[in-house]
Amino acid sequence: MQDLHKSFGDHPVLRGVNLEVTEGTTCVLMGVSGSGKTVLMKHLVGLLQPDRGSVRVDGEDLSKLGEAGMDALRRKLGILFQANALFDSLTVYDNVAFPLRERTRMSEDEIREAVNKALAVVSLSHASQKFPGELSGGMQKRVGFARAAILQPKLLLYDDPTAGLDPLTTASVNEVIFTGKQQLGATSLVITPDVASAFRVGDVLALMHEGRVVEMGPPDQFRRSEHPAVKAFLHTWLQRQAQRAR
Numbered sequence: 001m002q003d004l005h006k007s008f009g010d011h012p013v014l015r016g017v018n019l020e021v022t023e024g025t026t027c028v029l030m031g032v033s034g035s036g037k038t039v040l041m042k043h044l045v046g047l048l049q050p051d052r053g054s055v056r057v058d059g060e061d062l063s064k065l066g067e068a069g070m071d072a073l074r075r076k077l078g079i080l081f082q083a084n085a086l087f088d089s090l091t092v093y094d095n096v097a098f099p100l101r102e103r104t105r106m107s108e109d110e111i112r113e114a115v116n117k118a119l120a121v122v123s124l125s126h127a128s129q130k131f132p133g134e135l136s137g138g139m140q141k142r143v144g145f146a147r148a149a150i151l152q153p154k155l156l157l158y159d160d161p162t163a164g165l166d167p168l169t170t171a172s173v174n175e176v177i178f179t180g181k182q183q184l185g186a187t188s189l190v191i192t193p194d195v196a197s198a199f200r201v202g203d204v205l206a207l208m209h210e211g212r213v214v215e216m217g218p219p220d221q222f223r224r225s226e227h228p229a230v231k232a233f234l235h236t237w238l239q240r241q242a243q244r245a246r
Contacts, residue, residue, distance in 0.1 A: 004053035006039055013039045015211035016053070021204070026181055026188040028198040030233065031208035037191045040208070041159060044189070045077060046070045058154055075103060078148035078156045078186070080176075086132040086143060092119070093128040096146045103151065118146040121183055122176060138169035145176045149184055156180045158190040162197050170197060177201045195237040199223075207233060 004017040013036045021027040031037050042048040043055050046062055055062045058076055065073060086095050096118055100111045119125045122142040132140055141161060148156060158177065162170040174197055180186050192198060198205050199219050206216040209229035215222060222230065 001040070001043070001056075002054050004040070004043065004055065005051045006036075006043070006048065007051055013211055014043075014050070017208070017211070017213055019206065019213050019216070021187055021189055023187050024181075024185060025203040026177065026190060026201055027204045027206060028190045028192060028202035029206045029208060029213075030193055030195065030198055032193065032233070035208040036211045037208055038159065041157060041189075041191055044157065045074065045079065075151060076154045078151065078153035078180075080141070080144050080148045080156070080158045080161055086140060086147075088132050091129050091131055092124065092135070092143050095132070095143055096150055099147060099150050114150060115146075118150050121149075121179060122146050136169065137165055138172040141165075141169070141173050142176055145180065149180060149186075152184060153186060156184070156186045156188045158188065158192070160192050160194075161190065162192060162194045170194070173197075174200050195234065196241075209233075 001017050001019045004014050005012070006014040017036070017040060019029070019040075029037055029040070039048065043050060044057060046065075049063070057073060060069070060073060062070070062073070087098070090098070093115055096115045097111050100106050100114060106114070116125065116128075119128055122145055124139065124142055124146065127135065127139065132143065135143065161173050161177070165173065177188065177190060178201060180188055190198070190201060202219060204216060205219055205222040206213050207222075207230050208214070215225045215227045215230045217225075223234070225231065
């Protein structure tokens, strides 16, 4: 993304975002609610068009892609939504198989092999015939990951993957993000306000503040940042952690 601007009416949300994620790395984008993180993600998948600036994914400028080009590009993306977006009426197996049935011409035997492998990666082979409502929040996240990864995407997008989860489930989700990198070699962008998870999974951390990326770098560099917004963001997080520990 280069000099990305987006306003809704008179309200500017993105004010010149510059963000580059190196291939094969995990970048964690943080920021308080309303800082523009979700709007930025919607530009990445072509759901929004910028007022100014450019978005390039896997070397392709999204503004120059037609409908067919965007469809082809989206096949390279795997998205793990905050709410998992699983089909409640389908079993775990059929949820994971869904992208293969919709987007490929694989036989059912080939689909079975791919789905069983994907579920084994996230340790859910035993739950293939269960329905999402029968699973814990962490297990649902892992199903969502298996479905997002089943087409072996080049880029994985995580939209606030630990929102509302307890510490144990959060740890499970962090392992899922590691799995995406280790098993698929995928480039990952994780959008979250969760500082603890960010430092655990990110190769690079970035902070959005008032519609701009104001700091970006490896965890140690980010931690030492002198930018006022970064210092305030980390200080607020530390205060909350101290309050919870009491």
